Amino acid sequence: MIDKPYLLFLGDVADQLAAKTAQGVVDWRPDAALGQLRLVGCKADLGLPEMSIADAAAKGARTFLVGVANSGGVLPEHWITTIVEAIEAGMDVASGLHMRLADIPEIEAAAGAKGVRLFDVRHPTRSFATGKGTRRPGKRILAVGTDCSCGKMYTTLALEQEMRARGMKADFRATGQTGILITGEGVSIDAVVADFISGAVEWLCPANEPDHWDIVEGQGSLFHPSFAGVSLGLLHGSQPDYLVLCHEPTRTHMRGLPHQKLPGLALCLQRNLEAAQLTNPDVLALGVSINTSALGDAAARDYLQKIEDELQLPTVDAFRSGVVKLVDALA
Amino acid sequence: MIDKPYLLFLGDVADQLAAKTAQGVVDWRPDAALGQLRLVGCKADLGLPEMSIADAAAKGARTFLVGVANSGGVLPEHWITTIVEAIEAGMDVASGLHMRLADIPEIEAAAGAKGVRLFDVRHPTRSFATGKGTRRPGKRILAVGTDCSCGKMYTTLALEQEMRARGMKADFRATGQTGILITGEGVSIDAVVADFISGAVEWLCPANEPDHWDIVEGQGSLFHPSFAGVSLGLLHGSQPDYLVLCHEPTRTHMRGLPHQKLPGLALCLQRNLEAAQLTNPDVLALGVSINTSALGDAAARDYLQKIEDELQLPTVDAFRSGVVKLVDALA
Numbered sequence: 001m002i003d004k005p006y007l008l009f010l011g012d013v014a015d016q017l018a019a020k021t022a023q024g025v026v027d028w029r030p031d032a033a034l035g036q037l038r039l040v041g042c043k044a045d046l047g048l049p050e051m052s053i054a055d056a057a058a059k060g061a062r063t064f065l066v067g068v069a070n071s072g073g074v075l076p077e078h079w080i081t082t083i084v085e086a087i088e089a090g091m092d093v094a095s096g097l098h099m100r101l102a103d104i105p106e107i108e109a110a111a112g113a114k115g116v117r118l119f120d121v122r123h124p125t126r127s128f129a130t131g132k133g134t135r136r137p138g139k140r141i142l143a144v145g146t147d148c149s150c151g152k153m154y155t156t157l158a159l160e161q162e163m164r165a166r167g168m169k170a171d172f173r174a175t176g177q178t179g180i181l182i183t184g185e186g187v188s189i190d191a192v193v194a195d196f197i198s199g200a201v202e203w204l205c206p207a208n209e210p211d212h213w214d215i216v217e218g219q220g221s222l223f224h225p226s227f228a229g230v231s232l233g234l235l236h237g238s239q240p241d242y243l244v245l246c247h248e249p250t251r252t253h254m255r256g257l258p259h260q261k262l263p264g265l266a267l268c269l270q271r272n273l274e275a276a277q278l279t280n281p282d283v284l285a286l287g288v289s290i291n292t293s294a295l296g297d298a299a300a301r302d303y304l305q306k307i308e309d310e311l312q313l314p315t316v317d318a319f320r321s322g323v324v325k326l327v328d329a330l331a
Numbered sequence: 332m333i334d335k336p337y338l339l340f341l342g343d344v345a346d347q348l349a350a351k352t353a354q355g356v357v358d359w360r361p362d363a364a365l366g367q368l369r370l371v372g373c374k375a376d377l378g379l380p381e382m383s384i385a386d387a388a389a390k391g392a393r394t395f396l397v398g399v400a401n402s403g404g405v406l407p408e409h410w411i412t413t414i415v416e417a418i419e420a421g422m423d424v425a426s427g428l429h430m431r432l433a434d435i436p437e438i439e440a441a442a443g444a445k446g447v448r449l450f451d452v453r454h455p456t457r458s459f460a461t462g463k464g465t466r467r468p469g470k471r472i473l474a475v476g477t478d479c480s481c482g483k484m485y486t487t488l489a490l491e492q493e494m495r496a497r498g499m500k501a502d503f504r505a506t507g508q509t510g511i512l513i514t515g516e517g518v519s520i521d522a523v524v525a526d527f528i529s530g531a532v533e534w535l536c537p538a539n540e541p542d543h544w545d546i547v548e549g550q551g552s553l554f555h556p557s558f559a560g561v562s563l564g565l566l567h568g569s570q571p572d573y574l575v576l577c578h579e580p581t582r583t584h585m586r587g588l589p590h591q592k593l594p595g596l597a598l599c600l601q602r603n604l605e606a607a608q609l610t611n612p613d614v615l616a617l618g619v620s621i622n623t624s625a626l627g628d629a630a631a632r633d634y635l636q637k638i639e640d641e642l643q644l645p646t647v648d649a650f651r652s653g654v655v656k657l658v659d660a661l662a
Contacts, residue, residue, distance in 0.1 A: 130557040130558070131556050131557045132556065132557070132588060133557070133590070133591055134590055190525050190526040191524055191526065192524070192525050193521075193522055193524060194521050194524070194528050194560060194561045194564070195521040195558060195561065197525050197561075198557060198558075198559070198560065199557065223609060225463065225464025225567045225609060225610050226461040226526075226529060226530065228606075228609070229525060229528040229560035229561060229562075229563045229567075230525045230526065230528075230560060232563045233525070236556045236559055236560075237556075257464055257465075260464055271605070274602070275559075279556050
C-alpha cells in the first residue's frame with residue numbers, strides 16, 4: 001500500500017514523544033527508515049542521518065512520512081512548504097494526523113500536478129463488505145486489552161518479530177494509524193462505518209496457508225464504554241485461534257474516563273474468549289502481556305509472577321523481556 | 332428534525348411489502364400521514380386519500396416521503412420528475428434508500444433553488460462525540476435480539492404507544508432508517524463511524540427527567556458476526572434500565588448467514604445483561620417479545636407459554652396481543 005523506504009519528517013515538534021510513530025518505524029521497520037528531516041527548533045531525534053528532500057529522493061525515498069502526533073491532529077501551516085517540496089521531488093506523502101493532507105489546497109494541487117499519492121491513514125477510503133463469520137484457513141492471534149493504549153501494538157509487533165526470527169510465516173496486521181504507518185498497510189478500524197467493522201477485519205486478515213499466522217493488532221477494550229463495539233468487531237472478524245491479553249498495571253481508571261474502573265484480568269479474558277467463540281469455537285488464551293514501563297525491575301518481576309500464578313498462563317513484558325514465552329507456548 | 336405531515340410517495344412498487352416504511356408511518360404516526368401519491372402500476376395501497384402534489388401542498392404537507400424499499404436501494408429514474416415537482420411545491424424530501432437524493436443532480440439543483448431540505452436518513456451527516464458511559468438521569472429501555480429483523484422496532488414502538496396511553500412520559504428513539512422516517516428523527520446507528528457508536532447513542536437518548544422513559548430501538552444482535560459491534564455500542568450508549576429480548580422462533584440460522592446458528596434465549600439474554608452492566612450495573616430484564624407472525628394461533632400461544640416458563644419473564648407477542656404485560660411489569 002504505502003511504498004518504502006520513508007523519509008521521516010519530524011517538523012518542529014516539542015518533544016520525543018510526539019515522534020512516536022516515526023520512532024515505531026525505526027524500531028520495527030529499520031530498513032524503511034532512510035533518514036530524518038527536521039525543521040529548526042525540533043526537539044525530537046531518531047538518531048538517523050539528517051537528509052534533505054533532494055538527498056532523500058536521490059537515495060530512493062518513496063514516501064515522505066509525517067511521522068508525528070500533534071495537539072488536535074492539526075498540520076501546522078509552516079510545514080506545508082516542506083511537504084509540497086517532497087511532492088515536487090516525486091515522493092508520496094503519508095500522514096496519521098486527523099486533518100487530511102487532501103484537504104489542504106496547496107498539497108492537493110501539488111499532488112495532482114505531480115501524480116503522487118496522499119495517504120491519510122486515519123480516513124479509510126476503500127469500502128468493505130459486511131462480515132460473514134465463515135471459518136477460513138490460516139492461523140490468527142489477536143491482542144485484546146483491559147483498556148486502550150496498554151501495549152497491544154507493541155506486543156503484536158514483537159510477536160511478529162519473534163515468530164519470523166524462528167522461521168515462521170507471520171504478518172502483523174495493523175488496525176490503527178501508527179501501525180499502518182509503521183508497516184505501510186492496514187485498516188484504521190475505528191474509522192470504518194459501524195456496519196462494516198468485522199467485515200473490514202475479515203478483509204485485513206483473509207484466508208491464508210494453514211501454517212501462516214496473522215498477528216492482529218487489537219484496539220480498545222470490551223470494557224471501554226467508548227470503543228467496545230470496535231473491539232467486539234475485531235474479535236468476530238479476526239476469528240482468532242489465540243488471544244493475548246494486554247494490561248497496564250498502574251492505571252487507576254479506563255483511559256479518558258475517570259469514573260470507569262478497570263476490569264479484573266480473569267473476567268476480561270473470560271469475556272473476550274466467550275465473544276470470540278462466536279466465530280471460532282476453538283479459541284484459546286495464549287498468554288498475558290504486561291506493560292510494566294511504570295514499574296521498577298523488581299516490582300515488574302513480582303507483578304508478572306503474580307499474574308502468571310493467578311491466571312496460570314505464560315506472562316511476559318514484551319518490552320523488557322520479549323515474547324519468547326508466548327511463542328514457545330504456541331509450539 | 333423531519334417536518335410533518337408527510338405526503339407518502341409509493342412510486343410504482345411491485346407489492347405491499349415494498350411500502351413497509353410508509354405503512355409504518357400510517358400505523359404508528361397516523362396524524363403524520365396526510366395522503367398517498369402513487370404512480371401508474373403501483374401495487375401497494377395504504378388506504379389513504381390519493382393526493383396530487385398541489386393538493387397535498389395546499390393541505391399543508393411539509394415533507395414528501397419516499398416511503399418505499401427498492402431492490403438495491405436505487406431510486407428509479409422515472410420517479411425523479413415527481414420528486415422535483417414536490418420540491419417546487421415547497422416540500423422537503425426524505426428517503427431511506429441507499430442512493431442519496433443529494434447525489435441526483437436534478438433533485439439537488441431543485442432543492443438548492445427552492446431552499447428545501449433533503450433527508451437521506453441512511454447517511455448521518457452530523458458528527459458525534461465518543462461515548463463517555465457517565466450515568467445520566469432518566470429511564471431507558473432497550474430492545475435486544477437473538478438476530479436482526481426479529482421485531483425490535485415493532486416492540487419498542489408498541490411500548491411507546493402503551494406507555495403513552497397510560498400517561499407515562501415515553502419516547503421511542505429510532506436507530507434505523509425505517510424508525511427515523513416513521514418518527515421524523517433519530518440516528519441510523521449502523522452508518523455512524525465505529526469510534527462513535529456509543530457516543531451517538533448517548534446523544535440520541537440524553538439525560539432526561541427522572542420519570543421520563545426513552546424506548547430505544549435496538550439493532551442487530553450480540554450474536555450476529557456481521558453487526559455485533561453495533562449492538563454492543565447500543566448497550567453501552569443507552570445504559571438501559573431494562574432490556575426486552577426479541578426473537579423470531581421459526582428462523583433456522585442468523586439472517587444472511589446460513590452457517591451461523593441462533594443463540595439460545597437464556598444465553599443471549601445473559602450476555603446482553605452482562606454487557607449492559609458496564610454502564611448500568613442495575614440493568615434488569617423486563618421481558619421477552621416473540622414475533623409469532625409465522626405461527627398459527629395455538630402454536631403461538633404455546634410458544635409464548637413455553638418461553639415464559641423457561642425464562643420466568645413476562646413474554647408477549649407485540650403484534651398479536653400487545654405489550655400490556657411488559658408495561659405492567661414496569662410498575
